[in-house]
Structures are given as C-alpha cells and as structure tokens.
Amino acid sequence: MSDSDSVDESKIPSREECENRCQKFAEITGTDSALAMFYLQDREWELDRAVNAYFEETGESIGSAPQKKKIKIDGLSFSGRSDGNNSSSSTSPVIKTERKPDVDDPLPNRIRLMSWNIDGLCEKAKVKRTQAVCDIINKDNPHAVFLQEVVPETLEVLTSKCPTYHIIEAANQEYFTAVMLKVGVAEVKESKVIPFTSSLMLRTLQKIECTIKGVKFLLMTSHLESTKDHAAERKQQLKIALQHMVSANSDQTVIFGGDLNLRDKELQELKGLPEGVLDMWQVTGSRKEAEFTWDLTRNTNLEWTGRFKPRCRFDRIYTRHCKPKSVIVPKYFELVGLEKIPSCGLFPSDHWGLLAHYDKIEK
Incomplete structure (x- = not known):
C-alpha cells in the first residue's frame, strides 16, 4: 500500500x-x-x-x-429516504441481524439486486476486502447479487461468510462471474453460461432463469471486454447481451448488470438501448452522487500517476419489463462499498457496488 x-x-x-x-x-x-x-x-x-x-x-x-x-414501517417511525429503505443506517428497521429470508423482510414487496466487481485480481488485503463485501451483502440483504472478477480464493470467502445465499459461478478461467441468490426467496429454474467466442479475455454472459418472490426473472451478468483498446469487441458483446434481453420470454422480467466497461460514446454508436430496456440509474433520477462507479477521485485503492483522475460509469444495471404489463417498478438506485476498511485503509473494491431497488406490483 x-x-x-x-x-x-x-x-x-x-x-x-x-x-x-x-x-x-x-x-x-x-x-x-x-x-x-x-x-x-x-x-x-x-x-x-x-x-x-x-x-x-x-x-x-x-x-x-x-x-x-x-x-413508518411495521409500526416503527424513523427519518430516512422516501423509498422506505435507509440501509446505510445501523438504526434502520430494514437492517436485520437474523438472516432468516422473507420472514424478517419489513418490505415484502421490495426486491433488491446488487451488482459489484469485487476486484479479486488485486492481492492487496484480498481476504479482508472480500469479507467487507460479505458484510455489506449480509447487511443490505439483496435477493440477488451479480459479482464480477471473482477468483477461487474470494469464492471460498463468499461461500463461508454468506451462508444464506446459493452461489452459481461461471468459473471458466482465472477469474469469473458469479450470481448469488437468496435461499428461501429465489428459486432457480435454469442456469447457462454463453461464451463470447471472439473475446480475447475469455469473457462470458451468465444467464439464470429464476423466480424471486413469485416474479419470473431472467438474470444476466457479464464482465465485458476491458480497456479502451478493445472497444469494438466490447460493443459486440454488449449487442449480444442486449439481444438476449429483448428476445427473452415475454412473461419474464429481465435484468442485466455488471462491469460493462462501457463508455457513453460506445452506447451511442450502437444507437442507444433497445426500446423497452431501461437504465436503472437514469430511470430513478440520474442522481449525480450515484453516477460514477469507477471513480479515482474518491476511490484510492489504485495508484494513478496521470494528471487527471478518471471518473467512469463502467458498471450498469439494465431492466426489461415483462409483457404486456410490468410486474415490478424501479424505485431507487444507490452505490455501496463507499467506506474504507479501517484495518487496511482500503475500500472493499476499486469499483463501487450498485444496489437497485424494485417494488413488486400487487395484482
């Protein structure tokens, strides 16, 4: 360090x-x-x-x-965000110490999804950082988690420290993606890993069909090709992923998220998002404090010798509703992992994690 x-x-x-x-x-x-x-x-x-x-x-x-x-939630009154989830506060009734799925959920219609590149390739305090990731997952209690840059060592920590999650990894190389699903809340129907055949970095698209609180989902995550020099391959991978989103079964709600390494210019060159695909950051208000997910002006895990420190929105979450009528509503989008670990002076990752909140619509 x-x-x-x-x-x-x-x-x-x-x-x-x-x-x-x-x-x-x-x-x-x-x-x-x-x-x-x-x-x-x-x-x-x-x-x-x-x-x-x-x-x-x-x-x-x-x-x-x-x-x-x-x-006011379950008879408890407190000052917090207007979406009813003040997960950053230790006094919030949303935060539970018992990890009993569903039973202790004060927002039975809320569905939470987290996505995070946990920087498993960095050796600095890797175990401590992964343990901090686990603490945040257990605290915020998402129903599904997309992880990128997982390695065998961090997978072992995740398995040990997050016992109420079922972990499905796409372990095809030195580092890989994984999806964590809340036991007792999410039910897996099918799991697939689709390789991007032209990728020089062996990147893949991980797809899981499941139900969460009775809602049918197609969950997809990926770590798209890295660095500016590989923009053409990255755009091709994104195009494939978006095709999977729009062609999914009409009764499925599709969520695709991960470290897409994406620049806004690249998305513009692809003519933007397909009709019906929503960017969770944008649709929940484009809040400036939640914009940059790889922000070297604030995240000091990486040393940067250049004059200007980059701030990028590499990590994104996209949603396509089921048809003919959506069954969930985007409510809130926030960043997690913003606090340094006192014992090592590092953040859990060089990326901030994303946490998306949806509400299930009562029929």
Whole structure:
C-alpha cells in the first residue's frame, strides 16, 4: 500500500460514531448517508467541514435543504429516504441481524439486486476486502447479487461468510462471474453460461432463469471486454447481451448488470438501448452522487500517476419489463462499498457496488 493509502487509525472515529455523523450530515443537508460518506471521508470525518463543503459546492443554504420524509414501517417511525429503505443506517428497521429470508423482510414487496466487481485480481488485503463485501451483502440483504472478477480464493470467502445465499459461478478461467441468490426467496429454474467466442479475455454472459418472490426473472451478468483498446469487441458483446434481453420470454422480467466497461460514446454508436430496456440509474433520477462507479477521485485503492483522475460509469444495471404489463417498478438506485476498511485503509473494491431497488406490483 502506498503512503497515500495509509491510515492513522487513531484518528478514525468508531463505526458507531461514523454512522452517527453520516446521519447528522444527511439531516442537515437533506441528502442521504451515501453522499454523507463521500464528504466526511474526504474531510477526516469532521462534520462541520463536510457540511460547509457541501453547501459551498451546491450553493444551497441550510434553510433551503430539502427535508427528509418521516417513514413508518411495521409500526416503527424513523427519518430516512422516501423509498422506505435507509440501509446505510445501523438504526434502520430494514437492517436485520437474523438472516432468516422473507420472514424478517419489513418490505415484502421490495426486491433488491446488487451488482459489484469485487476486484479479486488485486492481492492487496484480498481476504479482508472480500469479507467487507460479505458484510455489506449480509447487511443490505439483496435477493440477488451479480459479482464480477471473482477468483477461487474470494469464492471460498463468499461461500463461508454468506451462508444464506446459493452461489452459481461461471468459473471458466482465472477469474469469473458469479450470481448469488437468496435461499428461501429465489428459486432457480435454469442456469447457462454463453461464451463470447471472439473475446480475447475469455469473457462470458451468465444467464439464470429464476423466480424471486413469485416474479419470473431472467438474470444476466457479464464482465465485458476491458480497456479502451478493445472497444469494438466490447460493443459486440454488449449487442449480444442486449439481444438476449429483448428476445427473452415475454412473461419474464429481465435484468442485466455488471462491469460493462462501457463508455457513453460506445452506447451511442450502437444507437442507444433497445426500446423497452431501461437504465436503472437514469430511470430513478440520474442522481449525480450515484453516477460514477469507477471513480479515482474518491476511490484510492489504485495508484494513478496521470494528471487527471478518471471518473467512469463502467458498471450498469439494465431492466426489461415483462409483457404486456410490468410486474415490478424501479424505485431507487444507490452505490455501496463507499467506506474504507479501517484495518487496511482500503475500500472493499476499486469499483463501487450498485444496489437497485424494485417494488413488486400487487395484482
């Protein structure tokens, strides 16, 4: 780890105090805990500095900051996001210590899906970082998880630390994708791995047909060809994946997500997304604080010697509703993995994870 990544742990508040300051920042600014972490971590967890920086950069005043809604779930009232899931807060009733699927779900119509490149090829504190990934998965309790850049060593940690998930890996090379499905909630019908035959990096498309809370899904994940030099192959892989989305059975809701290594220009060159395919970040409001998933201005896991540090939206989640009428509604999109691990001074990955929230429509 470089000197810039080293951390004086004596100056880091306790986890409880960090969460308390995130809550206070969110209350003052009318934002959320995810944005609070960004501002507080960059300012050594000093609340006054973080709040002042926020209002200076946004031009808002304390009086003009939007107030959070008061939310009531299962008789418990708390201040949080208006979507009813304040998963970044340790006091939220959404966070459960018992890992009993479905029984303890305070939002029975909510379906959560996470996607994350967990950087298994990086050797720095790999086990600790993967354990942190597991902690976040167990805390946020998604019903399905798409993982990219999994390796045998991290797969072993995931299997051990996430016992309430069934893991289906597409282990065809040194590193691979995997899908985690919540036991007792998701039921697998069929699993396939489709190779991209022209890939120089042995990339694949992983497809799983399943039901989650009674909803029929086709779940797809991939780690598309990397680096700027391989844009042509990456676009071809994306085109194939999107074809699988639009040609899926009409009674299936299709979700495709992963580290797509995608540049907006490349998507434009493909004439954009097919009709009926939605970008979850866009359809939930295109919130700026949730835009960049590989952000070297904030994520310090990688050393970058260039003058300008890149900020890219490499990781994406796309949704195609079933026909003739959709059975889920996109509700919220957020980033996870935004907090450094105190014991090693690293984030869980050099990518932020994505967490998409959907609501099942009552018939």
